[in-house]
Amino acid sequence: MKVLIIVPAYNEEKTIGVILGNLKALKIGEIKKEIVVVNDGSGDQTAKIAAKQNITLLNHVLNRGLGGALQTGFAYAKSRDADFVVTIDSDGQHDPKDIKKLLSPLLEGRADAVIGSRMLEGGKMPIDRRIINYLANLVTYLLWSVWITDTQSGLRAFTINAARKIDIKTNRMEVSSEFAKEIARNHFRVAEVPIRAIYTDYSRQKGQKNANAFNILVKLLIHKFADIK
Amino acid sequence: MIITKFLITIFVFFALSRVVLRFKESKVSLVALIGWVLLWSSVELIVWIPAAASSVAQILGIGRGADLIIYSSIVILFYLIFRIYVKFEDLERQITQIVQTVALKKQTDKPAGKSSK
Numbered sequence: 001m002k003v004l005i006i007v008p009a010y011n012e013e014k015t016i017g018v019i020l021g022n023l024k025a026l027k028i029g030e031i032k033k034e035i036v037v038v039n040d041g042s043g044d045q046t047a048k049i050a051a052k053q054n055i056t057l058l059n060h061v062l063n064r065g066l067g068g069a070l071q072t073g074f075a076y077a078k079s080r081d082a083d084f085v086v087t088i089d090s091d092g093q094h095d096p097k098d099i100k101k102l103l104s105p106l107l108e109g110r111a112d113a114v115i116g117s118r119m120l121e122g123g124k125m126p127i128d129r130r131i132i133n134y135l136a137n138l139v140t141y142l143l144w145s146v147w148i149t150d151t152q153s154g155l156r157a158f159t160i161n162a163a164r165k166i167d168i169k170t171n172r173m174e175v176s177s178e179f180a181k182e183i184a185r186n187h188f189r190v191a192e193v194p195i196r197a198i199y200t201d202y203s204r205q206k207g208q209k210n211a212n213a214f215n216i217l218v219k220l221l222i223h224k225f226a227d228i229k
Numbered sequence: 230m231i232i233t234k235f236l237i238t239i240f241v242f243f244a245l246s247r248v249v250l251r252f253k254e255s256k257v258s259l260v261a262l263i264g265w266v267l268l269w270s271s272v273e274l275i276v277w278i279p280a281a282a283s284s285v286a287q288i289l290g291i292g293r294g295a296d297l298i299i300y301s302s303i304v305i306l307f308y309l310i311f312r313i314y315v316k317f318e319d320l321e322r323q324i325t326q327i328v329q330t331v332a333l334k335k336q337t338d339k340p341a342g343k344s345s346k
Contacts, residue, residue: 038332041328056336057336058332058333058335058336059332059335060328060329060331060332061328061331061332062324062328064324064325064328064329067325068325068328068329071325071329072328072329072332072333075329075333076333076336079333169322171321171322171325218314219318222311222314222315222318223318
Protein backbone atom coordinates (compact mmCIF):
# COMPACT_ATOMS: atom_id res chain seq x y z
CA MET A 1 0.00 0.00 0.00
CA LYS A 2 1.09 3.52 -0.65
CA VAL A 3 0.17 6.97 0.58
CA LEU A 4 0.86 10.12 -1.39
CA ILE A 5 1.46 13.11 0.86
CA ILE A 6 0.81 16.50 -0.76
CA VAL A 7 2.68 19.42 0.81
CA PRO A 8 1.67 22.78 -0.72
CA ALA A 9 4.41 25.34 0.00
CA TYR A 10 4.72 29.06 -0.61
CA ASN A 11 7.75 30.86 0.80
CA GLU A 12 8.33 28.28 3.53
CA GLU A 13 12.14 28.19 3.55
CA LYS A 14 12.13 28.41 7.36
CA THR A 15 10.03 25.30 7.91
CA ILE A 16 10.00 23.14 4.77
CA GLY A 17 13.29 21.36 5.52
CA VAL A 18 12.16 20.27 8.98
CA ILE A 19 8.68 19.24 7.77
CA LEU A 20 10.12 17.13 4.96
CA GLY A 21 12.68 15.58 7.34
CA ASN A 22 9.88 14.64 9.76
CA LEU A 23 7.69 13.29 6.96
CA LYS A 24 10.50 11.17 5.60
CA ALA A 25 11.26 9.81 9.07
CA LEU A 26 7.60 8.91 9.61
CA LYS A 27 6.89 5.18 9.65
CA ILE A 28 3.33 4.09 8.82
CA GLY A 29 3.66 0.31 9.23
CA GLU A 30 4.12 -1.35 5.87
CA ILE A 31 2.61 1.57 3.96
CA LYS A 32 5.00 3.20 1.51
CA LYS A 33 4.89 6.92 1.07
CA GLU A 34 5.58 9.40 -1.69
CA ILE A 35 6.01 13.00 -0.63
CA VAL A 36 4.96 15.59 -3.20
CA VAL A 37 5.87 19.21 -2.58
CA VAL A 38 3.96 21.71 -4.70
CA ASN A 39 6.16 24.80 -4.67
CA ASP A 40 3.64 27.52 -5.37
CA GLY A 41 5.84 30.11 -7.07
CA SER A 42 7.93 30.80 -3.95
CA GLY A 43 10.38 33.68 -4.19
CA ASP A 44 12.68 32.25 -1.52
CA GLN A 45 14.73 29.06 -1.12
CA THR A 46 11.72 26.73 -0.65
CA ALA A 47 12.22 24.92 -3.97
CA LYS A 48 15.99 24.54 -3.48
CA ILE A 49 15.61 23.14 0.04
CA ALA A 50 12.86 20.75 -1.10
CA ALA A 51 14.85 19.63 -4.16
CA LYS A 52 17.70 18.46 -1.89
CA GLN A 53 15.35 15.98 -0.22
CA ASN A 54 14.47 12.81 -2.06
CA ILE A 55 10.90 13.81 -2.84
CA THR A 56 8.73 14.72 -5.84
CA LEU A 57 8.82 18.45 -6.48
CA LEU A 58 6.21 20.19 -8.62
CA ASN A 59 6.96 23.82 -9.40
CA HIS A 60 4.34 26.47 -10.12
CA VAL A 61 5.83 29.22 -12.28
CA LEU A 62 3.32 31.66 -10.76
CA ASN A 63 1.85 31.83 -7.29
CA ARG A 64 -1.70 30.46 -7.50
CA GLY A 65 -2.60 30.14 -3.83
CA LEU A 66 -3.32 27.18 -1.57
CA GLY A 67 -6.23 25.96 -3.70
CA GLY A 68 -4.15 26.12 -6.87
CA ALA A 69 -1.30 24.19 -5.25
CA LEU A 70 -3.66 21.50 -3.95
CA GLN A 71 -5.27 21.19 -7.39
CA THR A 72 -1.85 20.42 -8.85
CA GLY A 73 -1.15 17.94 -6.05
CA PHE A 74 -4.44 16.12 -6.70
CA ALA A 75 -3.91 16.15 -10.47
CA TYR A 76 -0.53 14.49 -9.88
CA ALA A 77 -2.04 12.00 -7.41
CA LYS A 78 -4.59 10.90 -10.00
CA SER A 79 -1.80 9.67 -12.25
CA ARG A 80 0.01 7.71 -9.50
CA ASP A 81 -0.62 4.23 -8.18
CA ALA A 82 -1.24 5.35 -4.58
CA ASP A 83 -3.98 4.02 -2.29
CA PHE A 84 -4.39 7.11 -0.15
CA VAL A 85 -3.83 10.84 -0.54
CA VAL A 86 -2.97 13.08 2.42
CA THR A 87 -2.65 16.88 2.47
CA ILE A 88 -0.54 18.60 5.14
CA ASP A 89 0.43 22.25 5.69
CA SER A 90 4.05 23.25 5.26
CA ASP A 91 4.11 25.93 7.97
CA GLY A 92 4.86 23.47 10.77
CA GLN A 93 1.36 23.60 12.19
CA HIS A 94 0.74 19.88 11.86
CA ASP A 95 2.43 16.95 13.51
CA PRO A 96 3.22 14.38 10.77
CA LYS A 97 2.59 11.60 13.31
CA ASP A 98 -1.12 12.49 13.12
CA ILE A 99 -1.15 11.08 9.57
CA LYS A 100 -1.34 7.58 11.08
CA LYS A 101 -4.50 8.58 12.96
CA LEU A 102 -5.97 9.98 9.76
CA LEU A 103 -5.33 6.83 7.80
CA SER A 104 -6.90 4.42 10.26
CA PRO A 105 -10.59 5.14 9.36
CA LEU A 106 -9.59 4.71 5.69
CA LEU A 107 -7.73 1.45 6.35
CA GLU A 108 -10.71 0.12 8.30
CA GLY A 109 -12.98 1.05 5.37
CA ARG A 110 -15.09 3.29 7.61
CA ALA A 111 -14.59 6.47 5.59
CA ASP A 112 -13.69 7.86 2.17
CA ALA A 113 -12.43 11.16 3.57
CA VAL A 114 -10.91 12.01 6.93
CA ILE A 115 -10.42 15.51 8.32
CA GLY A 116 -7.93 16.17 11.10
CA SER A 117 -9.88 18.41 13.46
CA ARG A 118 -8.20 20.89 15.77
CA MET A 119 -11.52 21.46 17.51
CA LEU A 120 -12.16 17.99 18.90
CA GLU A 121 -9.59 18.07 21.66
CA GLY A 122 -10.28 21.71 22.43
CA GLY A 123 -8.48 24.40 24.35
CA LYS A 124 -5.41 24.89 22.19
CA MET A 125 -6.75 27.09 19.40
CA PRO A 126 -6.56 30.87 19.98
CA ILE A 127 -10.00 32.33 20.72
CA ASP A 128 -10.21 34.60 17.63
CA ARG A 129 -9.33 31.63 15.43
CA ARG A 130 -11.90 29.53 17.21
CA ILE A 131 -14.67 32.05 16.47
CA ILE A 132 -13.69 32.49 12.81
CA ASN A 133 -13.44 28.73 12.46
CA TYR A 134 -16.90 28.24 13.91
CA LEU A 135 -18.35 30.83 11.52
CA ALA A 136 -16.57 29.15 8.59
CA ASN A 137 -18.08 25.81 9.65
CA LEU A 138 -21.51 27.43 9.84
CA VAL A 139 -21.20 29.02 6.38
CA THR A 140 -19.99 25.70 4.97
CA TYR A 141 -22.97 23.96 6.56
CA LEU A 142 -25.45 26.52 5.20
CA LEU A 143 -23.98 26.30 1.70
CA TRP A 144 -23.43 22.56 1.39
CA SER A 145 -25.20 20.91 4.35
CA VAL A 146 -22.09 19.18 5.69
CA TRP A 147 -21.14 19.70 9.32
CA ILE A 148 -17.42 19.41 9.94
CA THR A 149 -15.97 20.64 13.22
CA ASP A 150 -12.87 22.04 11.50
CA THR A 151 -13.55 22.85 7.86
CA GLN A 152 -10.39 24.98 7.71
CA SER A 153 -8.04 22.15 8.67
CA GLY A 154 -5.21 21.54 6.21
CA LEU A 155 -4.60 17.97 7.40
CA ARG A 156 -6.87 15.66 5.42
CA ALA A 157 -6.79 12.14 4.03
CA PHE A 158 -8.71 10.49 1.20
CA THR A 159 -8.88 7.10 -0.42
CA ILE A 160 -7.51 7.25 -3.97
CA ASN A 161 -11.02 6.68 -5.36
CA ALA A 162 -12.29 9.67 -3.42
CA ALA A 163 -9.26 11.76 -4.43
CA ARG A 164 -9.92 10.99 -8.08
CA LYS A 165 -13.47 12.31 -7.78
CA ILE A 166 -12.45 15.56 -6.09
CA ASP A 167 -12.68 18.56 -8.38
CA ILE A 168 -11.34 21.69 -6.69
CA LYS A 169 -12.03 24.98 -8.44
CA THR A 170 -10.99 27.72 -6.04
CA ASN A 171 -7.45 29.04 -5.96
CA ARG A 172 -6.91 30.50 -2.56
CA MET A 173 -7.81 29.88 1.08
CA GLU A 174 -11.48 29.23 0.25
CA VAL A 175 -10.36 25.78 -0.90
CA SER A 176 -10.69 24.53 2.68
CA SER A 177 -14.46 24.96 2.56
CA GLU A 178 -14.52 23.60 -0.98
CA PHE A 179 -13.35 20.22 0.28
CA ALA A 180 -16.58 20.12 2.31
CA LYS A 181 -18.49 20.89 -0.89
CA GLU A 182 -16.76 18.01 -2.66
CA ILE A 183 -17.49 15.69 0.26
CA ALA A 184 -21.18 16.61 -0.03
CA ARG A 185 -21.29 16.46 -3.84
CA ASN A 186 -19.71 13.01 -3.96
CA HIS A 187 -21.56 11.68 -0.88
CA PHE A 188 -18.28 10.64 0.75
CA ARG A 189 -18.39 8.96 4.12
CA VAL A 190 -16.46 11.42 6.24
CA ALA A 191 -14.68 10.88 9.56
CA GLU A 192 -12.96 13.37 11.80
CA VAL A 193 -10.05 12.58 14.06
CA PRO A 194 -8.61 14.90 16.70
CA ILE A 195 -5.22 16.33 15.82
CA ARG A 196 -2.74 18.51 17.62
CA ALA A 197 -2.16 21.93 16.08
CA ILE A 198 1.14 23.60 16.85
CA TYR A 199 0.46 27.33 16.89
CA THR A 200 3.55 29.46 16.59
CA ASP A 201 3.81 33.14 15.64
CA TYR A 202 5.15 31.89 12.32
CA SER A 203 2.26 29.54 11.55
CA ARG A 204 -0.28 32.20 12.60
CA GLN A 205 1.36 34.73 10.34
CA LYS A 206 1.42 32.27 7.43
CA GLY A 207 -2.10 30.95 7.94
CA GLN A 208 -5.42 32.55 7.17
CA LYS A 209 -5.84 36.16 8.18
CA ASN A 210 -9.03 36.86 10.11
CA ALA A 211 -9.73 39.85 7.86
CA ASN A 212 -9.68 37.51 4.88
CA ALA A 213 -12.88 35.84 6.06
CA PHE A 214 -15.18 38.25 4.20
CA ASN A 215 -13.29 37.81 0.94
CA ILE A 216 -13.48 34.04 1.33
CA LEU A 217 -17.23 34.25 1.98
CA VAL A 218 -17.79 36.30 -1.22
CA LYS A 219 -15.79 33.81 -3.29
CA LEU A 220 -17.67 30.85 -1.83
CA LEU A 221 -20.98 32.52 -2.69
CA ILE A 222 -19.78 33.20 -6.23
CA HIS A 223 -18.81 29.55 -6.58
CA LYS A 224 -22.11 28.44 -5.11
CA PHE A 225 -24.28 30.50 -7.44
CA ALA A 226 -22.21 31.05 -10.58
CA ASP A 227 -21.27 28.28 -12.94
CA ILE A 228 -17.48 28.50 -13.04
CA LYS A 229 -16.07 25.79 -15.26
CA MET B 230 -30.83 70.85 -23.31
CA ILE B 231 -31.72 69.64 -26.80
CA ILE B 232 -27.96 69.36 -27.62
CA THR B 233 -27.49 67.04 -24.61
CA LYS B 234 -30.38 64.91 -25.83
CA PHE B 235 -28.81 64.60 -29.27
CA LEU B 236 -25.40 63.77 -27.78
CA ILE B 237 -26.91 61.04 -25.60
CA THR B 238 -28.79 59.70 -28.65
CA ILE B 239 -25.58 59.54 -30.68
CA PHE B 240 -23.86 57.71 -27.79
CA VAL B 241 -26.77 55.27 -27.46
CA PHE B 242 -26.63 54.47 -31.18
CA PHE B 243 -22.87 54.00 -30.93
CA ALA B 244 -23.31 51.65 -27.93
CA LEU B 245 -26.07 49.72 -29.73
CA SER B 246 -23.97 49.33 -32.86
CA ARG B 247 -21.12 47.86 -30.75
CA VAL B 248 -23.50 45.35 -29.16
CA VAL B 249 -24.97 44.36 -32.54
CA LEU B 250 -21.49 43.95 -34.03
CA ARG B 251 -20.38 41.79 -31.10
CA PHE B 252 -23.56 39.74 -31.50
CA LYS B 253 -22.77 39.22 -35.19
CA GLU B 254 -19.27 38.06 -34.21
CA SER B 255 -20.98 35.62 -31.78
CA LYS B 256 -19.22 37.25 -28.85
CA VAL B 257 -22.50 38.26 -27.20
CA SER B 258 -25.45 35.91 -26.68
CA LEU B 259 -28.97 36.63 -27.97
CA VAL B 260 -30.21 37.10 -24.40
CA ALA B 261 -27.45 39.65 -23.73
CA LEU B 262 -28.28 41.41 -27.00
CA ILE B 263 -31.95 41.71 -26.06
CA GLY B 264 -30.95 42.92 -22.58
CA TRP B 265 -28.68 45.63 -23.94
CA VAL B 266 -31.21 46.73 -26.61
CA LEU B 267 -33.92 47.03 -23.93
CA LEU B 268 -31.57 48.96 -21.65
CA TRP B 269 -30.44 51.48 -24.26
CA SER B 270 -33.97 51.82 -25.70
CA SER B 271 -35.29 52.74 -22.27
CA VAL B 272 -32.46 55.30 -21.93
CA GLU B 273 -33.59 56.81 -25.25
CA LEU B 274 -37.22 56.79 -24.18
CA ILE B 275 -36.44 58.56 -20.92
CA VAL B 276 -34.21 61.10 -22.65
CA TRP B 277 -36.92 62.13 -25.11
CA ILE B 278 -40.01 61.54 -22.97
CA PRO B 279 -38.93 62.11 -19.33
CA ALA B 280 -42.53 61.75 -18.17
CA ALA B 281 -42.31 58.04 -19.13
CA ALA B 282 -39.90 57.43 -16.24
CA SER B 283 -42.26 59.16 -13.82
CA SER B 284 -45.22 57.03 -14.96
CA VAL B 285 -43.24 53.79 -14.56
CA ALA B 286 -41.95 55.03 -11.19
CA GLN B 287 -45.49 55.65 -10.00
CA ILE B 288 -46.62 52.21 -11.13
CA LEU B 289 -43.71 50.70 -9.14
CA GLY B 290 -44.48 52.88 -6.13
CA ILE B 291 -41.27 54.88 -6.38
CA GLY B 292 -41.82 58.63 -5.95
CA ARG B 293 -40.04 60.27 -8.87
CA GLY B 294 -38.77 59.22 -12.26
CA ALA B 295 -35.25 60.36 -11.32
CA ASP B 296 -35.26 58.01 -8.31
CA LEU B 297 -36.30 55.13 -10.55
CA ILE B 298 -33.33 55.81 -12.82
CA ILE B 299 -30.89 55.88 -9.89
CA TYR B 300 -32.29 52.70 -8.32
CA SER B 301 -32.24 50.78 -11.59
CA SER B 302 -28.71 52.05 -12.35
CA ILE B 303 -27.48 50.72 -9.00
CA VAL B 304 -29.10 47.33 -9.63
CA ILE B 305 -27.59 47.14 -13.14
CA LEU B 306 -24.14 48.17 -11.88
CA PHE B 307 -24.25 45.54 -9.12
CA TYR B 308 -25.18 42.91 -11.67
CA LEU B 309 -22.35 43.97 -14.00
CA ILE B 310 -19.85 43.84 -11.11
CA PHE B 311 -21.08 40.33 -10.33
CA ARG B 312 -20.58 39.33 -13.97
CA ILE B 313 -17.06 40.79 -14.00
CA TYR B 314 -16.26 38.99 -10.75
CA VAL B 315 -17.42 35.68 -12.23
CA LYS B 316 -15.37 36.30 -15.37
CA PHE B 317 -12.37 37.16 -13.21
CA GLU B 318 -12.73 33.92 -11.23
CA ASP B 319 -13.00 32.05 -14.52
CA LEU B 320 -9.74 33.61 -15.76
CA GLU B 321 -8.01 32.87 -12.45
CA ARG B 322 -9.01 29.24 -12.83
CA GLN B 323 -7.72 29.11 -16.38
CA ILE B 324 -4.36 30.57 -15.30
CA THR B 325 -4.13 27.92 -12.58
CA GLN B 326 -4.79 25.23 -15.16
CA ILE B 327 -1.95 26.51 -17.33
CA VAL B 328 0.43 26.73 -14.34
CA GLN B 329 -0.61 23.20 -13.32
CA THR B 330 -0.06 21.80 -16.81
CA VAL B 331 3.43 23.33 -16.92
CA ALA B 332 4.28 21.96 -13.44
CA LEU B 333 3.11 18.44 -14.32
CA LYS B 334 4.79 18.53 -17.74
CA LYS B 335 8.13 19.47 -16.18
CA GLN B 336 7.70 16.66 -13.67
CA THR B 337 7.04 14.02 -16.34
CA ASP B 338 10.25 15.10 -18.04
CA LYS B 339 12.10 14.13 -14.84
CA PRO B 340 12.07 10.83 -12.91
CA ALA B 341 9.57 10.92 -10.00
CA GLY B 342 10.70 10.93 -6.38
CA LYS B 343 11.23 7.57 -4.77
CA SER B 344 8.64 5.93 -2.54
CA SER B 345 9.92 4.99 0.86
CA LYS B 346 8.60 3.15 3.87
